[in-house]
Amino acid sequence: MTRVISAVVLLAIVGGVLLMAPWEATLALAALIAALAGVEVASLSRAVGAPVPVFVVAVSAVAVCAAVPIGMNHGDGLVVVLLALVIVGGAVTLAGGPPAPARLTAAAIVFMAPLYVGLPLGAVAWIDLWFGPRPVVFVIAVIAISDSAQYFVGRALGRRKLAASVSPAKTVEGALGGLVAAAVTGAVLGPRWGLAGSPLVGVGLGIGLALLGILGDLFESLLKRSADVKDSSALIPGHGGVLDRVDAYLFAIPAYVLFLRYSG
Numbered sequence: 289m290t291r292v293i294s295a296v297v298l299l300a301i302v303g304g305v306l307l308m309a310p311w312e313a314t315l316a317l318a319a320l321i322a323a324l325a326g327v328e329v330a331s332l333s334r335a336v337g338a339p340v341p342v343f344v345v346a347v348s349a350v351a352v353c354a355a356v357p358i359g360m361n362h363g364d365g366l367v368v369v370l371l372a373l374v375i376v377g378g379a380v381t382l383a384g385g386p387p388a389p390a391r392l393t394a395a396a397i398v399f400m401a402p403l404y405v406g407l408p409l410g411a412v413a414w415i416d417l418w419f420g421p422r423p424v425v426f427v428i429a430v431i432a433i434s435d436s437a438q439y440f441v442g443r444a445l446g447r448r449k450l451a452a453s454v455s456p457a458k459t460v461e462g463a464l465g466g467l468v469a470a471a472v473t474g475a476v477l478g479p480r481w482g483l484a485g486s487p488l489v490g491v492g493l494g495i496g497l498a499l500l501g502i503l504g505d506l507f508e509s510l511l512k513r514s515a516d517v518k519d520s521s522a523l524i525p526g527h528g529g530v531l532d533r534v535d536a537y538l539f540a541i542p543a544y545v546l547f548l549r550y551s552g
Contacts, residue, residue: 293525294525294527295526295527298524298533301317302317302428303425306416306421306424306425307421311357311416311417314412314416314417314424315353315354315357315416318353318409318410318412319350319354319409319410321405321409321530321534322349322350322353322405322406323346323349323350324346324523325349325409325529325530325531326342326345326346326348326349326350326402326405327342327345327346328521328523328529328531329397329401329404329405329520329531330342330345331520331521332397332511332512332514332517333393333394333397333515335515336393336514337390338390338391338392338393338394338397339390340380340394340397340398341380341398344376344380345397348373348377348401348406349401349402349405349406350406351402351406352366352369352370352373352402352403352407352410353405353407353409353410353413354410355370355406356406356407356410356411356413356414357410357411357414357417360414373402373403374399377398381394381395381398404538405531405538408538408542409538409541411541411542411544412424412537412541414545415545415548418548422481422483423481423483423544423548426477426478426481427497427537427540428537429473430473430493430494430497430498430501431470431497431537431540433470434466434467434469434470434473434497434498434501434502435466435501435536436469437465437466437468437469437470438458438462438463438465438466438502441461441464441465441466442458442459442462442463443462445459445461445465446459446460446461446462447460447461448460450462450463450502450506451506451509453513454506454509454513455506455509458502463502466498467498470494470495470497471491471494471495471498472494473494474490474491474493474494474495474497475490475491477490478491483548493547496543496547497540497544498540500536500539500540500543501537501540502536503539504535504536504537505536507535508520508535508538509535519532520532
């Protein structure tokens with residue numbers, strides 16, 4: 289019940305912002321999520337003995353997130369932020385202590401975390417700004433329906449492990465069920481919402497997003513297992529952390545942006 293209540297609350301917040309507020313509100317929500325997810329990535333680094341300043345990571349993630357829609361509309365804004373990140377990340381790593389193997393891991397996290405969470409989440413605000421809320425709802429629906437199908441099909445029919453060392457609960461059968469669900473969702477919603485010229489294109493879009501979502505999920509599972517933790521945090525009751533909820537989108541959104549921008 290806790291998991292269901294949390295899901296309903298999250299859906300209400302995201303849906304309300306997307307459908308009832310201007311794109312700046314979407315950017316503000318995306319920036320908040322980026323900050324929280326960045327903190328969780330930093331916490332994973334700390335769990336393996338490579339502490340990084342969570343405040344710096346959070347602020348950097350917010351800056352990258354905000355720079356995506358602003359920079360894509362006004363030339364070099366994103367480039368400026370990324371250049372600043374190089375300087376800040378290097379300075380913070382130098383101030384962290386003497387040379388040690390953990391310093392290398394910490395440096396990687398300081399640079400990686402803001403890009404990993406900030407770029408895709410900032411792209412969500414850019415999509416809302418240029419294309420409106422419907423394309424954002426579409427990708428959320430495809431990934432959410434695919435995730436649910438993976439879970440239920442995997443529980444009912446799952447036999448073969450998809451990536452046992454990374455995510456023991458994921459099965460090949462569950463993944464196939466998620467891809468079928470994503471294909472159906474893309475075929476139905478894609479042409480109807482003007483995101484695909486035909487149901488066939490919608491099928492391809494749905495499957496592509498779901499595949500990348502699975503990769504994103506497995507990547508985050510790899511990070512957690514490397515840090516020997518079950519969830520990225522306990523922030524969301526019944527669901528784990530923010531990163532646990534957005535991991536699939538972090539890989540699907542970049543490809544989706546390219547599709548929207550260059551599909552014509």
